[in-house]
Amino acid sequence: MSMDPPSFPARSGEEPPRRPAPGSPDGDVTPGISRQAAAIIEAILADPAPERAPVRDRLRDHVAAHPGHPETALAEHLLSLGSLASFPAGAAGPVPSEGQHPAESPAPAVDGALSRIDAVLKGRMLLSAFQPIVDLTTGAVVGVEAFTRFVSDGGPTADWFADAAAARLGSELEFAALECALATAMHLPPRLYVALKLSPAICLDPLLPALLQESTLSPDRIVLQLTEALTAGQPAALAAALAPLRRTGVRLAVEHAGTYPDSIPRIRQLGPDILKLDRTLIAGIDTDPLRRCFGEAMTAFAEQLGATLIAEGIETSAEFGAVAGLGIRTGQGYFLGRPTTRPRDWARWDLPAVEARSRNVPGGSARS
Incomplete structure (x- = not known):
């Protein structure tokens, strides 16, 4: 929270x-x-x-x-x-399952969006939730991913970030979500890193470095996680803009790795520290040979880059086993822990590896 x-x-x-x-x-x-x-x-x-x-x-x-x-x-x-709108900090739309591509939706209606978004910004009516990112070999939580939750009765189709973009308040809402996540992250166990979901546009915004530097969160705990597919020309611009931050210890992650045209050469050009495989690739990986082959290929690609590979959207024990069998060492998903706004849940993530394993890997009786 x-x-x-x-x-x-x-x-x-x-x-x-x-x-x-x-x-x-x-x-x-x-x-x-x-x-x-x-x-x-x-x-x-x-x-x-x-x-x-x-x-x-x-x-x-x-x-x-x-x-x-x-x-x-x-x-x-x-x-x-029951109608809480929950989106990743800085994302452009809803996420049906953690790490999954958002479904296509009609263009948001602009009518009423301006006043609704303005009220959220002025009243700071948004919260931060965190989902644990787990070392699959030890069960220890090594980091978290930040999500934004809005205090609203706007209904299940409330698409806050899309509405904000339509009302020309997209950057303001992304920065508000980022500020909230940075402030809330100070109450997490200090050994955990924090993945902050941002659009490429915000990563290129000159306000971003000052905002991160004003935060008391140390740079080596900050991961900037790109939420959108990279377009031609963006990797070079992002690499140049983020180089000063990365020299201080800030890391860079890319979502949806390998799931859109030209993603591999663009990711190679950007050189991120972390690649994330989303739910569309993890769902059924225990039974689908094509998904398994793709997972093997992405594991090899991450090794070539020297990047950490994270499997998102692990929801079953079978998916956990298949992912671990590919040699992927890090993952997240409902099977390992749901996003939560509760500090008492965050405190449980600061556990020794042996105790964490009983909670976060098959055979344990508890979940975060």
């Missing part, structure tokens, strides 16, 4: 931090997570829209049920909505 508003340079349209919402602890001793949850609660309750009155009433019930614990009240409220 999102913590304190970050101390990065203010962007246009931002408001000062809000006072604590009803039910929150008073004074400077309030933990960061409680203060941010209280601010989000206040923003929701201050919304005058009549059509959202049932949502406000439901939230008031949760606040009343957990006096002095706004973070618990907000978490239960989000779970009860």
Whole structure:
């Protein structure tokens, strides 16, 4: 869950931090997570829209049920909505399964998008969730991937990043999601790296280096994860723009490796540190010879590049076994752990390898 508003340079349209919402602890001793949850609660309750009155009433019930614990009240409220829009930080659309290509959807309606996105930006009504990335040989969590969750009753088809792009607020929303993820990541176990999903356009934005440098997250824990297919000319531009950051220890990851035309030569030109195989390739890899052959080829390609290969979207024990059998050492997916906003879940990822193995690999009884 999102913590304190970050101390990065203010962007246009931002408001000062809000006072604590009803039910929150008073004074400077309030933990960061409680203060941010209280601010989000206040923003929701201050919304005058009549059509959202049932949502406000439901939230008031949760606040009343957990006096002095706004973070618990907000978490239960989000779970009860059932229509929480969840997207990777900076992504251009929904992700049906972790790491899977988003489905094609009609162009978003611009009507109402501007005010809706503007309200999210001003009220900081977004949270960060993290999904564990696991060493498949030891079961230890080695990193996380950041996802953005929006506090909204907008319905299951709410396409926040596409709507933001249509309203010419795409960069603003991506940067807000990035700021939220960087601030929240400070509450993760300090040995874990954080994969931040960004579009190539944001990676080329001159504001990005300053934003990362203002963060207290050390560069060697930051992974910039490109969310879109690379187009002709982008690898050279990205390599030049990101070279100074990479020299400080920031790493670069590419999603959907090998799944679009010309991806192999463009990835080779970019030279990322991490390649990610998405759910479309992992689904059924235990029974599909073609997927297995592709996995073998991508394993060899990653070795040639000197890059780490990560299998996304591992959802069954059989898929886990097939991926591990290919020699892929790192993976993520619902079988290993779902994205979560809860600090108590994050704390469990800081386990010794032996104990972690009992939780995160076949034969263990628990999941993150």
